[in-house]
Amino acid sequence: MEQVPTSRIGFMMGSGNLITGVAPAIGPTFGGIVASKLNWRWVFYSLIPLLIISFVLGEWGITQKSPIKKQQIDLFSILMIVFMFCGFVTEFSNLGSQAFMTFSVGSALLIGILGMGLFARRSLTLKEPILQLRLFRNKKFSGHILGFFLTQLISLGFAFLLPNYIQLVNGNSAMTAGLIVLPAGFVGAIFAPLGGGF
Structure with a gap:
C-alpha cells in the first residue's frame, strides 16, 4: 500500500x-x-x-518505505484471540455431528464468545490495541x-x-x-x- x-x-x-x-x-x-x-x-x-x-x-518488488517501529504486544489480547478462534472452530466443526449440550459444541461456543467479549473489552481500553475496534463506530x-x-x-x-x-x-x-x-x-x-x- x-x-x-x-x-x-x-x-x-x-x-x-x-x-x-x-x-x-x-x-x-x-x-x-x-x-x-x-x-x-x-x-x-x-x-x-x-x-x-x-x-x-516479493523480495525483489516489495520494499519497506516507512520506518519500522517496535510495538508492545498485549499477551492477554493474544490469549483471548486464541480462545475465541479455538472455541468457534471447535464448535462449528462438531455442530453437525454432536449434540449442542456437549463440551465440544456448547462449551466450545461459550469459550469462543467469552474470548471474543474479553478481547473486545480489552481492545477498547488500550491506547494501541492489536485490532482497532473503535473504527466500527x-x-x-x-x-x-x-x-x-x-x-x-x-x-x-x-x-x-x-x-x-x-x-x-x-x-x-x-x-x-x-x-x-x-x-x-x-x-x-x-x-x-x-x-x-x-
Whole structure:
C-alpha cells in the first residue's frame, strides 16, 4: 500500500481481493483435475514452484518505505484471540455431528464468545490495541465491512456447497465439479480490479 499512488489504491485492493474471490472457484477445478489425473499430494507438490517464484518476486518488488517501529504486544489480547478462534472452530466443526449440550459444541461456543467479549473489552481500553475496534463506530466503515463479509460468506458457501452437491448427490467426478464452478472464477477475476478502480 505504501508503494502504490493514492489514485491506484482502489485498483490494487481490488486486485488483492481477486485472490480471495477467484481461489474458491479455481481451487476445486485445479484440485479436481490433479486428483483425477495424479495423486492428491500433487495438489501441494505442484504449488512449490509458484511459492518459490512468489517469494523471489516479493523480495525483489516489495520494499519497506516507512520506518519500522517496535510495538508492545498485549499477551492477554493474544490469549483471548486464541480462545475465541479455538472455541468457534471447535464448535462449528462438531455442530453437525454432536449434540449442542456437549463440551465440544456448547462449551466450545461459550469459550469462543467469552474470548471474543474479553478481547473486545480489552481492545477498547488500550491506547494501541492489536485490532482497532473503535473504527466500527463509523457507520459507513461498518456497513462496508458487513457487506464485504456477507459477500465473502455467500461466495465461500456456494464454493463449498456446489462442488459437494455435484459430487455427492449427482455422483460426478471432482474434475467435473471443478469445471462447473470455474466460470465464477473468471467473472471474479475480471470484476475485482474493476470494482476496486471505481
